[in-house]
Amino acid sequence: MDPNVLKTHPAFGQIHVSDCIDGMAELPAGCIDLAFADPPFNIGYTYDVYDDSLESDEYIQWSESWIRGVHRVLADDGAFWLAIGDEYAAELKVLAQQIGFQCRSWVIWYYTFGVHCKYKFTRSHAHLFHFVKDEKHFKFNADDPSVRVPSARQLVYNDRRANSKGRMPDDTWILRPQDLPYGFTADEDIWYFPRVAGTFKERAGFHGCQMPEQLLGRIIRACSDPGDKVLDPFSGSATTVAVAKKLGREFISFEMSEEYVSLGTERLEQIRVGDPLTGAADPLRSAPATNGKKNESKAEKLAREEEERQRWATQQVGPQLEFQFETMRAMTDGELINAFREIHDGHSVDRVLLDPVLSDRLESACRRISEREPAASRRQRLIELRASGALTAEGIHTERPTTIPTTTLERFSYAAELAWAILVQRYPEHSLDDIFTDPKLLEEFDREAMLHAADADPLTLRWCATQLRSWATTAREHQPGADEPEQSAPKFSAAKNWTTTSGPTSKSGSAKGGLYQVLAQDGSVLFVGETSDFTVRFGDHLASESAARFWRNEAGGQPKIRTASIQDATGPERRLAMCRWLQENPAASRNLVSLWSTDIPLGASTPS
Ligand SMILES: C[S@@+](CC[C@H](N)C(=O)[O-])C[C@H]1O[C@@H](n2cnc3c(N)ncnc32)[C@H](O)[C@@H]1O
Known part of the structure; x- marks a missing residue:
């Protein structure tokens, strides 16, 4: 749009005292890149001049008028974000869609410091709808690192394959941080920003509905570029325009209350382009800053900061749990x-x-x-x-060895592998470390492994899995590149060497051990294993009632066995053959196929 066109219209860079419907009517069509609206929710809130208790029909009619106004002024590839409470979220979403918007995301904004309710659950969320006019053409800065959050791979698994730019935040449900005090991270599905409480330095102090700057920051960064035009029809304490200014966007907003406009304008005047946003970008890791006293001593400062930290942490977990704060805290x-x-x-x-x-x-x-x-x-x-x-x-020595005989490891590693493979399917992001650190996952691992090795103890099965992981790490490190000559592979890697037999106790070839496959009724391969002794393995692997039931279920009937003997092959050679087969036949079985490629996280630690 020709910038001169805007000269005869309400000026950008300002908050206008105006009803937003009238104000937007003065703007040319299509001149706005991003509109963020946080209208009154019609819940009887006390504003300066606006009456927040309209009849429902009247509120919806009024909403239709201003949403139509937003639709008109928005560029064809523009975005419209609507913040709204439970009372009218459904109605306004439908309305916006009828007017011509497409909903891209329905984000739940989870907050603490909600108004405490005695006879219902305290409200702790609002809805944020991300609408666009054109489903195919809209701005979304998915690669902007300041929009992204650290991924679990980065934060938890310390996985070097993690995308260093992190990941986009999700939009899912989390209950309350007090239900999950240590699990509520910035990359969870609900955006968590504390409400701007009275003690926070960020608090402008004149408007009860002030939104957090970090929340607006995420929206403005994702859906506009520097220089783009941002509109807020309901300016309130001027958060949207304050953040837009900091982030180098053009901005305009409307507000009915003269007092809010004058105070909002003062807030704007103190801001320079490029100023950092107030509030913690990651509120779970840092308490919001409050004002300290002048001339306070170092000891006073430390005491104040500790008190603030505790007060803040207590607020995060809810006043009703205040007395438990001491034991709520993590250990140092x-x-x-x-x-x-x-x-x-x-x-x-x-x-x-x-x-x-x-x-x-x-x-x-x-x-x-x-x-x-x-x-x-x-x-x-x-x-x-x-x-x-x-x-x-700290002088802690941990040299005492854990010794599990190789024969025991060989006997039970397939059971550990199956259990791990099943958990990888259930929780693809979790590495073995995650499984082993979370007692619930560990219990699941034990349960699955013991289906196949009822006489093994949990420590043995778990240790087998760490052994598998170190094989996988070695295999990954030694994977031949595409242009490297193929390593000498044992001859038996070709499928023609497999011998199909009908029963779990059969064996074939002159060698005692080698590779074996468990096959489904339709001939698909369910599992590939290696053993030094087919007879012993099949006795273990398929003979127990629980294992037999598992395989019958997987196979759609009685499973078949194919074996490929390996004369004089040592453990590592058999394993190499198995790895090669798995690489050549990806996704064919319940094995941890991807362990040997690069798909699943293994975990950082090796057994010591
Ligand atoms: C929920 S508050 C906005 C809070 C704002 N997002 C913030 O961070 O401070 C809604 C504001 O809209 C104003 N308002 C209500 N009706 C309006 C209208 N028709 N035109 C412009 N402003 C209006 C109210 O005075 C109130 O300040």
């Missing part, structure tokens, strides 16, 4: 290290996490200090402390 790293020192008995972190007896001891030692931090969070922190060298730095 020092306390966790001491608990580990007390129980580890010379064993490694892996051993403590995988050994049910040592794990129980760790739990008891930790619970004496912090009742509420979930075990998974503590166990994860322990792995991080080990990786950072903090345990060694």
